[in-house]
Amino acid sequence: MPAHAIPQARYRIEVFYRVHDARARVLAAKLRRLGFRVDAVVITDNYLVNAAITDEQARAAADMLAQRVTQGHAVNQPYLPERFDQAVEIGFLPGVTDNVATTAREAIxxxxxxxxxxxxxVFTTTTYFFAGALDRDAAERIGAELANPLIQRVKILSADEYRAAGGMGMAIPVVTLHERPEAxxxxLAVSDDELLRLGREGIADPDGTRRxxxxxxxxxxxVIKNYFQNIEKRDPTDVELESIAQTWSEHCKHTIFAAKIDEIDEGIFKACIRAATERVRREKGKDDFCLSVFSDNAxxxxxxxxxxxxxxxxxHNSPSALDPFGGSITGIVGVNRDALGFGMGARPIANRYGFCFADPFREAPLYRTTDRxxxxxxxxxxxxxxxxxVNVGGNCxxxxxxxxxVYFDDRYSGKPLVFVGTVGLIPREVNxxxxxxxxxMPxxxxxxxxxxVGRDGIHGATFSSEALSSGSPATAVQIGDPITQKKLSDAIVAEARGMGLYRSITDNGAGGLSCSVAEMARECGGFEVDLELVPLKYHGLAPWQIWVSESQERMTLAIPPDKLDAFLDLMRRRGVEATAIGAFTARERGIVRYRGKTIFDLDMSFLHDGLPRKTLTTTYTPKKNPYPDFPDPAEPSAVFADxxxxxNTASFAFISHQYDHEVQANSCIKPLQGRGRVNANATVxxxxxxxxxxxxxxxxxxPSYGDIDPYRMAACAIDTAVRNAVAVGGSLDVLALLDNFCWCDSTNPERLGExxxxxxxxYDYAVAYGTPFVSGKDSMFNDFRGYxxxxxxxxxxxxxxxxxSSIGVVEDVGFCQTIDFKFPGxxxxLIGETLDETGGSEYLAYMGERTSGARYIGDTAPSVDxxxxxxxxxxxxxAMRRGxxxxxxxxxxxxxxxALAKxxxxxMLGCGIDLSAVPTKGVSRxxxxxxxxxxxxxxxxxxPNNADAFETAMRGVALGRIGAVTNDDSVCVKGxxxxxIITAxxxxxxGRYRGVFKDF
Amino acid sequence: MKAQTTSTAQPRTLVLTGYGINCDNETRYAFERAGARADIVHINDIIETPSMLDGYQIFSFPGGFSYGDDTGSGKALANRIKNNLLDEFLAFVGRDTLVLGICNGFQVMANLGLVPALGGFRGDAEVSLEHNESSRYECRWVDLAVERACPSVFIRGIERLHIPIAHGEGNFYAPEEILAAIETRYLACMRYVLPDGSPANGVFPHNPNGALHDIAAVCDPSGRLMGMMPHPERNILPTHRDDWTLRREHARRDGVTLPEEGEGMAIFRNAVGYFR
Known part of the structure; x- marks a missing residue:
C-alpha cells in the first residue's frame, strides 16, 4: 500500500515532564547495564486524535491528559528535549488493544x-529521546529491547532527522481489512493427501494461501467427512470446520488424557485422576468436602x-513465548474468568503464579528460522x-x-512455562x-x-509481523484489558448474580464463542446465533473469524427473556458492553446465521461427542544416570552460602513486592516472611x-526428578504440595489438589510412557493422602524447533x-505459622528421615556445574512413603493447633x-546445628x-518450655532435636x-540470597 | 460548630466504586466496623442522581486502579468527576463532611484538587503523585509517623502506624511554594519513617516511593479532607500485620493476647467519632 494511504491523525498531543521522571531515570540505568552508552532519557506520552473536535477542544483534552503540576503538553508541535541524539517512538500495530487510548477516548x-x-x-505512542554516544544501530537495538515486533512498531529518527521531519508524524494504525464477509x-470430496493437508495447513483461501x-x-x-457425506449429505462450511477443529482440539478435549493408552482403556484422566478423586470422596464419606469437580471452569x-x-x-505457555507480557497478562486475566465462570459466578480472591524460565543470564540466541x-x-x-x-493483570x-x-532450567529456553491460577469465593446458595x-433453558x-471481537488469537500458532502500512491486525497475540474485565466482574458478581438476572454463565476462552455457546447449549439442547449481532473491534471480519476469535475479557450468559431488559440496562449503567446474539433451544442442533443465511447447522452430539478416541501405546526405558563421584567439599561454608x-533457591522478593498481595485485606500468612523478608513456599x-x-x-x-524417575517426580510434587500446606497450618483433612501436566513431544511413545x-x-498418592484432585489442565507440546x-x-x-497445586481450608488462621526463627534459645x-536421595537435587546440579560445567543428575530421586x-x-x-x-x-x-538458612x-537470628542428631537412614556424608x-x-x-509437650505430640514420628536458635549472627553447623564444618x-x-536478582 | 444534620451516631458513608476501584469492600468493612453506615455506590449512579450526595456525611475514595492508571493514576476518574460532578462536590465539601482518599483515592483527590486545597477546593491539582523512584509497583509494609500539629481529624490520637502501601505512583511531589505552605500549615499528616521512628529521609524501602519530605498523606487546611497512600483498611484484623506471628509468639510467652484489631482501624474510628 502506498505511503500516502496511511491514515493520519488530526491532532498529536505530546505530554512531557517538566520535573524529574523516575521512569526515564530507571530506563537509562537499565540500558547502561545492558551496555548502551546512554547519558539521559526523556519520555513523552503521545495521543493521536483522529476526530472532528475543534482546536480548542484538542487543547482542553491536552490540559486534561497532562498533570498540570508536573507535566506539560504540546499540540501539533513536536516536543524537543534540550539534548538528544536519537528518538525512538513505539506504537502499536493495527488491531492491538490500546487500553490507554480507550481511557483517553472516553475522557475526551x-x-x-x-x-x-x-x-x-484515538491511538497512543511513546517516544524515547536518548542522549549519548548512540548511532542508528544502537538506537535500533534499543528499539528492539523496548518493543515486541509482534504487537508494536518502532520508528527511529536521529536528532537531525527528527528536527527536519518536524517530529514523529501523525500516522495511526487503523485496521483495514478486506476479508469477504461470508462463509x-x-x-471434502478430495484425496486423502489433500484432506491431510487441510488438517495440517488449514482451509485454502481463494488466493491459494492457507488459513x-x-x-x-x-x-x-x-469421521468429519463421513458425517457430512452420509448424515448431512453436503459439504461443510468453513465456519463448521473451524468450529469442529476448535471443539475437538487437544486444548479443549484433552485428547491424549482421554485416549486409550496401553492397557488403560478409560484413558489417563479417568483412570488416574478422576478415579483417585472418586475413591477419596467415597472413602471420606460424610467428610467429603468436594462440591464441584472436573465439570465446571474450576x-x-x-x-x-x-x-x-x-x-x-x-x-499460557505458547502465547507467552511469542509475547511474554501479553501472554501472561491474558493468562492471569483469563484464569480469573474461570473463577467468574464457576457455578453462578465466583468472586476472585487470590491469584497464583508459577514460572519456568531458562537462565536469564544466558545470552546464546535461538532462531525460529534461518533468518537472523x-x-x-x-x-x-x-x-x-x-x-x-501478571503484575499488571493481577494488580489492576x-x-x-x-x-x-519461579523455577529455572535451560530446557525452557524454547518455551517458558507460565502457570496462572485463580481462587474464587461464592456462596453455596444463590437466590x-x-x-x-x-x-x-430453551x-x-x-x-x-x-x-x-477482533482477530485476536485466531490460529494462535500462526503469526505475521506485518508492517503498519499493510493495515493488518496482529492476530496471534493479544494484550489483556483488566479494567474492562474488572467492570464486567463487578457488574456480574456484585450485582447481576444476586438479582437473579441470568441462569448460566461461562467464560469465553479457547475457541471463543464457538466453544462457550456450544458448551452451554449442552445444558438445554441446542442454540441459534445471528453472528452479525456480535460487536466487533473493526470491520471486515469473516464469519468464521467472529465465531472462533479468542478476543479477551468476554463471558457468555444465558438470560431468561423476561430478564433481558433489566440485565442489558444494568450493564449499560456499569459501562459494560452486553449484546444478545441468539437464543438457546431445545432442539439438539447448533445453528449459526450470518445476515440471514445459515452458515452452520450441526448435530450437537456430533459436535461434542463425535471426536474419535485415539489409541496410544507407550514405551518406557528406565534412565541410567551415574552416581556422581565427588568428595564431600573441602569448603562447606562457601558451599552453604552458594x-x-x-x-532455584534465591530470593524472588522482587516479584512478591511487585504483586499486590494485600489487596482485599485477606492476606494472612504472606509470601515474604520474617524480618528478613524470605520467600515462603505456602501462603494463607x-x-x-x-x-x-x-x-x-x-x-x-x-522437573529435575523426572530425569531419573517420572513416578517419583509426581510423588514428590504431591508430597511437597501437601507438606508445604501442612507446614503453615493446613490440614490433611481438607486439602485438595490441582494438576497441570506440561509435557513435551507427546507423540513420542517414550514421553507418553513417562x-x-x-x-x-x-492416583497412588492422591489416594494415599486422601487429597482429591478437583481441577486440572494439560499442555502436551512444549517443544521448540528452530536453530x-x-x-x-x-x-x-x-x-x-x-x-x-494444593488448596485447603484452615479452621482457624490464628494457629498458622511462618518460617522465621523467632526466639534465641x-x-x-527436624521432622522426618533423611536418606541418600540427592538425585535430581539442586545440590547435584550445583556440584556438577562447579566440577564439570554441566549439572549432575544422579541416580536416586527421593521416594515418598x-x-x-x-x-x-x-x-x-x-502440635501447631496447641501452639x-x-x-x-x-x-x-x-x-x-x-531450609535452615531460610x-x-x-x-535474622543465628543457629547452632549438629548434623549427628539428624534422623538418617544409610547416610554418612x-x-x-x-x-x-x-x-x-x-x-x-x-x-524450650514446650519441648516435652512437643516431643510427646510427635511420638512415633522420626524426629531429631538438631540444635537451637542463637542470638548471634551466624549459622554454625557441626558435622x-x-x-x-560451617560458619555462615x-x-x-x-546478601547472597538477595543478590541473585538484584538487577531485576 | 457542626451542622445539625451531621450529628448522627452512625454517619452515612459513601464508598465509591466503578471503573477499576478495587478496595471498596474492605473500606466499607472498616467504616462499618468503626460504626458507620456505609454503602458502596457506583460513580455512574452518582452522576445519574447527584442529589444522593446530600444524604452522606463521609465520602470515601477507596484504593484501586481507576481506569487502569491509564493517562496517569487517578487522572481519568478525577476528570470524570470534574466533567460531571464538580458543583456537587463543591457543595458536598462545603458542608461539615469528611472525605478520605486511600492510595488511588489519594491520587484522585490530588488530581481533583481536594488536597491540599490551600486556597479552598476549586478543582485544580496543586500536588502530584508521580511514578515511584523504582519505576515499579511496590507492595510493602511501611512505618509512618503522624504530624502532631496536623489539623486532620482522621489522625487524632495516633502517633505511629504500621500499614502496607501498594502502588506504582505514590511519589509525592509539590512545587516549592506549595510544599512550603503544606509544611508551615502542618498539612503533611503522615511521613514514612524507619522502624525506630527516625526520619526515612527518602531512603528506600522505608520511603518506598521517593516522596518529597517523606510525605505519605496530606490534608486540606480544615482537616476534613485527607488523602493517604498507605492502606489503613489492610490492617484491621489481628492477623493482618506482616509480623503478627512473631507478635503472637511474644504474646504466648508473655501470657497475654494479641490486640483484637489492627491499628489501621484508628483512622476509621476517628472519622466516625467526628460525628459523635
Missing amino acids: EDLAKLPLDPETS DVVS GPLALDMLSLG GGIIFDDEWIVADKVET ESRLLSPRRIMEGVIHG SGIPTPQGF GAPSVEKRA GDRIVMVGGR MVARL IRPRYDSPRGVVLSQGLY LKLAARAC DEHFNEVMISAPPTLLV DLIY AAKNATAYRALSA LVASSISVERGGLGV SAMAG NDTILYSESQGRVLVSVD TNGGN SVDALL
Missing part, C-alpha cells in the same frame, strides 16, 4: 460530550456452611515480560497474588438455589458480555473478615513438568541446608545430610564427627 468524549469512533479516533463451502492449521488428524478428518470445595472456594490453574530476524526473545526478556504481565484487577514460584448448579437469550544463591488468605477460617495455597514441582508413570503416581546460534537445527523440549527439630509422612503431618498439625511450634518450614529444594535469614531432598521433612523451632553470617547469607 466526556469532556466534549461527543461520541467518538472506538475503532479509529465458504469446503469440499493456518486446523490440527485435525486423519482419523478425525475421516474445582470447588466447601469453605464453610455458607461458602465455597473454587480453584483453577491454567497454562527470527531471533527468539532472550530468556531475560521473556522473564521480564512474563513477570510484568484488585486480586491479591500471594502464592507463586435460594445451589450456586454450583446452572442451567440454560428460549434463554445468549448474551455476550465484555470486550469486542546454595542459597542458586537461581482469610477471605471472610468475620470468620477465622482461612484458605492455604501451595504447590510442588520437581506421562503414564507420572499419572499413576498421581541455535550457529544456525544448526535444534529441538528444545521442556522437561516433562508436573505442577501439583528455641530448640530446632505416604503412610509414614501422613502420620508425621497429622502429628505436626495437632507448640514457634516456626515451621517445609524442607524443599536445597534440602535441610537451604529460617535463620527470615528471623555431611553434604548429603545437608542437601539431600528427601521428602516428608519439616524443620521447626520450639519454645557428624563433632567438628564444626546470616547477614552475608542474606
Whole structure:
C-alpha cells in the first residue's frame, strides 16, 4: 500500500515532564547495564486524535491528559528535549488493544460530550529521546529491547532527522481489512493427501494461501467427512470446520488424557485422576468436602456452611513465548474468568503464579528460522515480560497474588512455562438455589458480555509481523484489558448474580464463542446465533473469524427473556458492553446465521461427542544416570552460602513486592516472611473478615526428578504440595489438589510412557493422602524447533513438568505459622528421615556445574512413603493447633541446608546445628545430610518450655532435636564427627540470597 | 460548630466504586466496623442522581486502579468527576463532611484538587503523585509517623502506624511554594519513617516511593479532607500485620493476647467519632 494511504491523525498531543521522571531515570540505568552508552532519557506520552473536535477542544483534552503540576503538553508541535541524539517512538500495530487510548477516548468524549469512533479516533505512542554516544544501530537495538515486533512498531529518527521531519508524524494504525464477509463451502470430496493437508495447513483461501492449521488428524478428518457425506449429505462450511477443529482440539478435549493408552482403556484422566478423586470422596464419606469437580471452569470445595472456594490453574505457555507480557497478562486475566465462570459466578480472591524460565543470564540466541530476524526473545526478556504481565493483570484487577514460584532450567529456553491460577469465593446458595448448579433453558437469550471481537488469537500458532502500512491486525497475540474485565466482574458478581438476572454463565476462552455457546447449549439442547449481532473491534471480519476469535475479557450468559431488559440496562449503567446474539433451544442442533443465511447447522452430539478416541501405546526405558563421584567439599561454608544463591533457591522478593498481595485485606500468612523478608513456599488468605477460617495455597514441582524417575517426580510434587500446606497450618483433612501436566513431544511413545508413570503416581498418592484432585489442565507440546546460534537445527523440549497445586481450608488462621526463627534459645527439630536421595537435587546440579560445567543428575530421586509422612503431618498439625511450634518450614529444594538458612535469614537470628542428631537412614556424608531432598521433612523451632509437650505430640514420628536458635549472627553447623564444618553470617547469607536478582 | 444534620451516631458513608476501584469492600468493612453506615455506590449512579450526595456525611475514595492508571493514576476518574460532578462536590465539601482518599483515592483527590486545597477546593491539582523512584509497583509494609500539629481529624490520637502501601505512583511531589505552605500549615499528616521512628529521609524501602519530605498523606487546611497512600483498611484484623506471628509468639510467652484489631482501624474510628 502506498505511503500516502496511511491514515493520519488530526491532532498529536505530546505530554512531557517538566520535573524529574523516575521512569526515564530507571530506563537509562537499565540500558547502561545492558551496555548502551546512554547519558539521559526523556519520555513523552503521545495521543493521536483522529476526530472532528475543534482546536480548542484538542487543547482542553491536552490540559486534561497532562498533570498540570508536573507535566506539560504540546499540540501539533513536536516536543524537543534540550539534548538528544536519537528518538525512538513505539506504537502499536493495527488491531492491538490500546487500553490507554480507550481511557483517553472516553475522557475526551466526556469532556466534549461527543461520541467518538472506538475503532479509529484515538491511538497512543511513546517516544524515547536518548542522549549519548548512540548511532542508528544502537538506537535500533534499543528499539528492539523496548518493543515486541509482534504487537508494536518502532520508528527511529536521529536528532537531525527528527528536527527536519518536524517530529514523529501523525500516522495511526487503523485496521483495514478486506476479508469477504461470508462463509465458504469446503469440499471434502478430495484425496486423502489433500484432506491431510487441510488438517495440517488449514482451509485454502481463494488466493491459494492457507488459513493456518486446523490440527485435525486423519482419523478425525475421516469421521468429519463421513458425517457430512452420509448424515448431512453436503459439504461443510468453513465456519463448521473451524468450529469442529476448535471443539475437538487437544486444548479443549484433552485428547491424549482421554485416549486409550496401553492397557488403560478409560484413558489417563479417568483412570488416574478422576478415579483417585472418586475413591477419596467415597472413602471420606460424610467428610467429603468436594462440591464441584472436573465439570465446571474450576474445582470447588466447601469453605464453610455458607461458602465455597473454587480453584483453577491454567497454562499460557505458547502465547507467552511469542509475547511474554501479553501472554501472561491474558493468562492471569483469563484464569480469573474461570473463577467468574464457576457455578453462578465466583468472586476472585487470590491469584497464583508459577514460572519456568531458562537462565536469564544466558545470552546464546535461538532462531525460529534461518533468518537472523527470527531471533527468539532472550530468556531475560521473556522473564521480564512474563513477570510484568501478571503484575499488571493481577494488580489492576484488585486480586491479591500471594502464592507463586519461579523455577529455572535451560530446557525452557524454547518455551517458558507460565502457570496462572485463580481462587474464587461464592456462596453455596444463590437466590435460594445451589450456586454450583446452572442451567440454560430453551428460549434463554445468549448474551455476550465484555470486550469486542477482533482477530485476536485466531490460529494462535500462526503469526505475521506485518508492517503498519499493510493495515493488518496482529492476530496471534493479544494484550489483556483488566479494567474492562474488572467492570464486567463487578457488574456480574456484585450485582447481576444476586438479582437473579441470568441462569448460566461461562467464560469465553479457547475457541471463543464457538466453544462457550456450544458448551452451554449442552445444558438445554441446542442454540441459534445471528453472528452479525456480535460487536466487533473493526470491520471486515469473516464469519468464521467472529465465531472462533479468542478476543479477551468476554463471558457468555444465558438470560431468561423476561430478564433481558433489566440485565442489558444494568450493564449499560456499569459501562459494560452486553449484546444478545441468539437464543438457546431445545432442539439438539447448533445453528449459526450470518445476515440471514445459515452458515452452520450441526448435530450437537456430533459436535461434542463425535471426536474419535485415539489409541496410544507407550514405551518406557528406565534412565541410567551415574552416581556422581565427588568428595564431600573441602569448603562447606562457601558451599552453604552458594546454595542459597542458586537461581532455584534465591530470593524472588522482587516479584512478591511487585504483586499486590494485600489487596482485599485477606492476606494472612504472606509470601515474604520474617524480618528478613524470605520467600515462603505456602501462603494463607482469610477471605471472610468475620470468620477465622482461612484458605492455604501451595504447590510442588520437581522437573529435575523426572530425569531419573517420572513416578517419583509426581510423588514428590504431591508430597511437597501437601507438606508445604501442612507446614503453615493446613490440614490433611481438607486439602485438595490441582494438576497441570506440561509435557513435551507427546507423540513420542517414550514421553507418553513417562506421562503414564507420572499419572499413576498421581492416583497412588492422591489416594494415599486422601487429597482429591478437583481441577486440572494439560499442555502436551512444549517443544521448540528452530536453530541455535550457529544456525544448526535444534529441538528444545521442556522437561516433562508436573505442577501439583494444593488448596485447603484452615479452621482457624490464628494457629498458622511462618518460617522465621523467632526466639534465641528455641530448640530446632527436624521432622522426618533423611536418606541418600540427592538425585535430581539442586545440590547435584550445583556440584556438577562447579566440577564439570554441566549439572549432575544422579541416580536416586527421593521416594515418598505416604503412610509414614501422613502420620508425621497429622502429628505436626495437632502440635501447631496447641501452639507448640514457634516456626515451621517445609524442607524443599536445597534440602535441610537451604531450609535452615531460610529460617535463620527470615528471623535474622543465628543457629547452632549438629548434623549427628539428624534422623538418617544409610547416610554418612555431611553434604548429603545437608542437601539431600528427601521428602516428608519439616524443620521447626520450639519454645524450650514446650519441648516435652512437643516431643510427646510427635511420638512415633522420626524426629531429631538438631540444635537451637542463637542470638548471634551466624549459622554454625557441626558435622557428624563433632567438628564444626560451617560458619555462615546470616547477614552475608542474606546478601547472597538477595543478590541473585538484584538487577531485576 | 457542626451542622445539625451531621450529628448522627452512625454517619452515612459513601464508598465509591466503578471503573477499576478495587478496595471498596474492605473500606466499607472498616467504616462499618468503626460504626458507620456505609454503602458502596457506583460513580455512574452518582452522576445519574447527584442529589444522593446530600444524604452522606463521609465520602470515601477507596484504593484501586481507576481506569487502569491509564493517562496517569487517578487522572481519568478525577476528570470524570470534574466533567460531571464538580458543583456537587463543591457543595458536598462545603458542608461539615469528611472525605478520605486511600492510595488511588489519594491520587484522585490530588488530581481533583481536594488536597491540599490551600486556597479552598476549586478543582485544580496543586500536588502530584508521580511514578515511584523504582519505576515499579511496590507492595510493602511501611512505618509512618503522624504530624502532631496536623489539623486532620482522621489522625487524632495516633502517633505511629504500621500499614502496607501498594502502588506504582505514590511519589509525592509539590512545587516549592506549595510544599512550603503544606509544611508551615502542618498539612503533611503522615511521613514514612524507619522502624525506630527516625526520619526515612527518602531512603528506600522505608520511603518506598521517593516522596518529597517523606510525605505519605496530606490534608486540606480544615482537616476534613485527607488523602493517604498507605492502606489503613489492610490492617484491621489481628492477623493482618506482616509480623503478627512473631507478635503472637511474644504474646504466648508473655501470657497475654494479641490486640483484637489492627491499628489501621484508628483512622476509621476517628472519622466516625467526628460525628459523635
